[in-house]
Amino acid sequence: MAVRVELLTVGDELLRGDTANGNATWLGRRLTEAGAEVARAVVVSDDLDVIAGALDDALRRADAVIMTGGLGPTSDDMTREALARAAGVGLHRDPDVERRLRDRAAARSVPLPPDALRMADVPDGATQLPNPAGSAPGLRLSLPGGPVYALPGVPSEMRAIAEESVLPELRGATVSAGVLRTATVWESVVAHRLAPVEAMTGVKLAYYATPGEVRVRIEADAPGRLADAQGAARDLLGSALYGEGDVTLDRVVHGLLADRGATVAVAESLTGGLLGAELTEMPGSSATFAGGVIAYATPLKHALLGVSADLLAAHGAVHPEVAVAMARGVRERLGASYGLAVTGVAGPEPQDGHPVGTVHVAVADSGGAVATRAPALPVPADGARARVMVRRMTVVHALDLLRRVMLGLQDADPWPGWPEDREEAG
Amino acid sequence: MAVRVELLTVGDELLRGDTANGNATWLGRRLTEAGAEVARAVVVSDDLDVIAGALDDALRRADAVIMTGGLGPTSDDMTREALARAAGVGLHRDPDVERRLRDRAAARSVPLPPDALRMADVPDGATQLPNPAGSAPGLRLSLPGGPVYALPGVPSEMRAIAEESVLPELRGATVSAGVLRTATVWESVVAHRLAPVEAMTGVKLAYYATPGEVRVRIEADAPGRLADAQGAARDLLGSALYGEGDVTLDRVVHGLLADRGATVAVAESLTGGLLGAELTEMPGSSATFAGGVIAYATPLKHALLGVSADLLAAHGAVHPEVAVAMARGVRERLGASYGLAVTGVAGPEPQDGHPVGTVHVAVADSGGAVATRAPALPVPADGARARVMVRRMTVVHALDLLRRVMLGLQDADPWPGWPEDREEAG
Numbered sequence: 001m002a003v004r005v006e007l008l009t010v011g012d013e014l015l016r017g018d019t020a021n022g023n024a025t026w027l028g029r030r031l032t033e034a035g036a037e038v039a040r041a042v043v044v045s046d047d048l049d050v051i052a053g054a055l056d057d058a059l060r061r062a063d064a065v066i067m068t069g070g071l072g073p074t075s076d077d078m079t080r081e082a083l084a085r086a087a088g089v090g091l092h093r094d095p096d097v098e099r100r101l102r103d104r105a106a107a108r109s110v111p112l113p114p115d116a117l118r119m120a121d122v123p124d125g126a127t128q129l130p131n132p133a134g135s136a137p138g139l140r141l142s143l144p145g146g147p148v149y150a151l152p153g154v155p156s157e158m159r160a161i162a163e164e165s166v167l168p169e170l171r172g173a174t175v176s177a178g179v180l181r182t183a184t185v186w187e188s189v190v191a192h193r194l195a196p197v198e199a200m201t202g203v204k205l206a207y208y209a210t211p212g213e214v215r216v217r218i219e220a221d222a223p224g225r226l227a228d229a230q231g232a233a234r235d236l237l238g239s240a241l242y243g244e245g246d247v248t249l250d251r252v253v254h255g256l257l258a259d260r261g262a263t264v265a266v267a268e269s270l271t272g273g274l275l276g277a278e279l280t281e282m283p284g285s286s287a288t289f290a291g292g293v294i295a296y297a298t299p300l301k302h303a304l305l306g307v308s309a310d311l312l313a314a315h316g317a318v319h320p321e322v323a324v325a326m327a328r329g330v331r332e333r334l335g336a337s338y339g340l341a342v343t344g345v346a347g348p349e350p351q352d353g354h355p356v357g358t359v360h361v362a363v364a365d366s367g368g369a370v371a372t373r374a375p376a377l378p379v380p381a382d383g384a385r386a387r388v389m390v391r392r393m394t395v396v397h398a399l400d401l402l403r404r405v406m407l408g409l410q411d412a413d414p415w416p417g418w419p420e421d422r423e424e425a426g
Numbered sequence: 427m428a429v430r431v432e433l434l435t436v437g438d439e440l441l442r443g444d445t446a447n448g449n450a451t452w453l454g455r456r457l458t459e460a461g462a463e464v465a466r467a468v469v470v471s472d473d474l475d476v477i478a479g480a481l482d483d484a485l486r487r488a489d490a491v492i493m494t495g496g497l498g499p500t501s502d503d504m505t506r507e508a509l510a511r512a513a514g515v516g517l518h519r520d521p522d523v524e525r526r527l528r529d530r531a532a533a534r535s536v537p538l539p540p541d542a543l544r545m546a547d548v549p550d551g552a553t554q555l556p557n558p559a560g561s562a563p564g565l566r567l568s569l570p571g572g573p574v575y576a577l578p579g580v581p582s583e584m585r586a587i588a589e590e591s592v593l594p595e596l597r598g599a600t601v602s603a604g605v606l607r608t609a610t611v612w613e614s615v616v617a618h619r620l621a622p623v624e625a626m627t628g629v630k631l632a633y634y635a636t637p638g639e640v641r642v643r644i645e646a647d648a649p650g651r652l653a654d655a656q657g658a659a660r661d662l663l664g665s666a667l668y669g670e671g672d673v674t675l676d677r678v679v680h681g682l683l684a685d686r687g688a689t690v691a692v693a694e695s696l697t698g699g700l701l702g703a704e705l706t707e708m709p710g711s712s713a714t715f716a717g718g719v720i721a722y723a724t725p726l727k728h729a730l731l732g733v734s735a736d737l738l739a740a741h742g743a744v745h746p747e748v749a750v751a752m753a754r755g756v757r758e759r760l761g762a763s764y765g766l767a768v769t770g771v772a773g774p775e776p777q778d779g780h781p782v783g784t785v786h787v788a789v790a791d792s793g794g795a796v797a798t799r800a801p802a803l804p805v806p807a808d809g810a811r812a813r814v815m816v817r818r819m820t821v822v823h824a825l826d827l828l829r830r831v832m833l834g835l836q837d838a839d840p841w842p843g844w845p846e847d848r849e850e851a852g
Contacts, residue, residue, distance in 0.1 A: 273702025
């Protein structure tokens with residue numbers, strides 16, 4: 001049995017929606033990967049009684065509790081006091097931490113606010129967890145219900161302490177599970193295709209859809225069964241499977257380009273730079289990404305990329321031949337191995353008679369060959385949301401087309417599908 | 427007193443960190459804006475007993491509970507059953523919903539899976555909340571502890587039902603609060619500057635920092651006091667204040683450009699398209715955004731933007747004069763009113779002897795004038811995180827410089843500051 005962990009996050013700003021609870025998401029993923037089970041995640045306000053009560057409740061249910069937030073220097077940081085209250089112990093000021101805080105302030109020539117020394121307060125009996133990324137240490141306190149870890153809310157500090165001092169203690173028997181990643185196919189189609197795997201004994205599937213992508217998590221009750229299920233799933237997914245585990249589509253494309261000593265240049269319209277931003281997100285991207293042209297205004301498609309003015313006058317910018325000309329133009333002008341282009345309608349209004357979600361993607365290579373796609377994008381009714389999703393899905397379709405071209409898969413496996421308007425599991 | 431609301435979200439995928447709990451963030455923000463108080467936010471797994479127990483607990487504490495997730499068609503969707511169990515009632519199948527589900531499937535010529543009809547099950551006594559964005563209605567059930575709202579987990583459906591049927595019921599006495607937004611100044615500097623406001627009677631300040639930006643929430647115990655506090659804060663923040671409430675920096679820049687009938691073209695290096703992507707996120711951006719050049723590889727800064735090859739040979743790409751030449755080059759070549767350029771080192775490795783976080787930003791206008799910035803960016807030690815933050819902060823600094831140039835504020839208010847390595851409140 002895996003260790004059952006509850007997360008207890010402290011912070012009014014999270015309840016008000018001023019900040020997303022990224023710490024809970026990160027901890028959930030890392031704990032799951034380490035074989036622990038996250039049984040519940042609770043966010044409470046900066047209130048001493050409420051925090052202490054929620055900690056009591058969590059310890060009654062779980063094997064271990066990880067708290068985040070409320071360890072800062074200001075008067076609304078209550079986690080140290082709540083921990084002491086739940087444990088029925090006092091607080092003492094740790095001279096080593098106090099000295100570190102004073103040294104840091106002196107090094108910056110700023111006065112140390114008196115409240116900042118509260119970060120040196122430690123519940124009696126608690127162990128301090130070294131903080132490689134900041135001033136306040138994390139805390140670990142063994143209570144009858146199990147260990148409680150209190151970590152700062154600053155993400156870089158929380159992650160550093162969790163990796164070093166928390167995850168190694170909670171690492172359990174690793175669950176037999178793996179993740180397969182697909183692009184440009186609908187969740188319902190993936191689920192339909194994988195029905196035979198779903199029917200295998202001892203195997204559980206879960207689907208996570210993001211715009212343009214579906215991840216399939218396969219869990220099995222034994223490593224051998226996982227291998228069988230993954231093998232069957234790989235066969236059924238065919239060329240829609242772009243990677244496994246933590247890999248992302250931009251990294252797969254980067255790897256394929258690097259393997260070939262090739263580079264890509266992008267010509268963007270509706271995405272406005274999003275495709276280039278995605279291709280430069282990872283360190284080392286300069287080896288495979290040359291640059292790009294954002295030809296947002298229609299005349300720039302002619303002026304900057306050499307798209308025929310007659311073509312633009314006759315058909316407007318949303319046309320497969322425009323995408324092809326953009327891909328060829330940017331490849332040639334930037335001296336890249338591949339040109340990758342997108343044009344289309346992000347919305348919220350239709351353009352030149354084309355509805356929102358009309359998109360043309362093209363890849364041009366150095367031999368003069370081109371590949372194109374005109375994906376049928378599912379478009380939500382809400383215009384602002386549609387715009388975000390269409391732009392994001394366009395990036396996925398563009399990256400996937402380049403992947404397929406490099407693998408010689410651009411004509412493979414045209415799956416039958418049907419419209420699917422649910423962007424994630426209900 | 428505001429209505430006290432608890433959020434109860436159902437879904438293993440959230441606990442595992444496969445999906446971020448964006449619904450809780452959105453509901454937190456909208457409920458707070460409506461004057462309700464979000465007292466707690468809980469995420470539990472897809473387990474009937476656990477959900478029903480958590481709902482009981484929440485109803486004991488709060489005035490109202492909003493559940494999200496678990497209303498879908500599959501066997502792990504348990505919210506309907508949990509709601510019926512907590513209420514001590516049965517479930518009945520609603521013929522209207524069943525017909526709608528069958529009609530939708532027929533319209534798409536797909537067979538309706540038998541499980542999908544579970545979406546037509548309704549706890550006895552519950553009211554259905556119309557779902558303008560999908561198949562499954564929301565549910566409202568009045569219990570002795572208060573009303574319970576159950577909404578689908580699909581964000582577009584959840585939001586549509588919440589706006590139409592939930593928020594109007596929970597709207598309370600509006601809290602006297604407002605948000606001021608600043609760019610390019612550190613949180614500690616903003617807090618230091620606003621100390622006199624913090625000291626005002628009946629006034630509470632809270633700070634939310636994101637890379638490059640700090641939002642200040644001012645809450646007061648009376649509308650008059652809020653106005654006084656906001657007035658004082660505006661004076662103290664000076665030109666660092668770019669907007670208030672929900673407005674974002676890209677929209678402020680868009681508005682200033684639109685007011686002047688002006689356009690902008692971008693020349694990007696380290697941001698790889700992120701600046702263009704930001705400027706095209708909002709609907710209607712084509713009125714003010716012409717396009718851009720992503721000159722990622724150094725030679726392209728000469729070939730595409732006309733940056734002097736001698737300058738690049740002598741100083742490399744990370745130099746203030748390179749930024750100026752990029753801004754001038756892109757403005758001229760794309761025929762825009764303003765050219766906006768960024769060059770620098772995103773990391774994780776230094777470049778040409780310049781450390782990660784070295785950034786040069788430039789604006790060129792049609793009269794030949796230029797403005798530049800070389801912000802000292804706080805760079806976290808974690809290389810992958812540093813890269814994300816440097817790129818994001820560069821976008822903010824670029825947008826803010828253009829804002830200042832349009833307002834004639836490019837030389838105003840050089841605040842004293844000090845290094846600040848905490849990216850958000852602990």
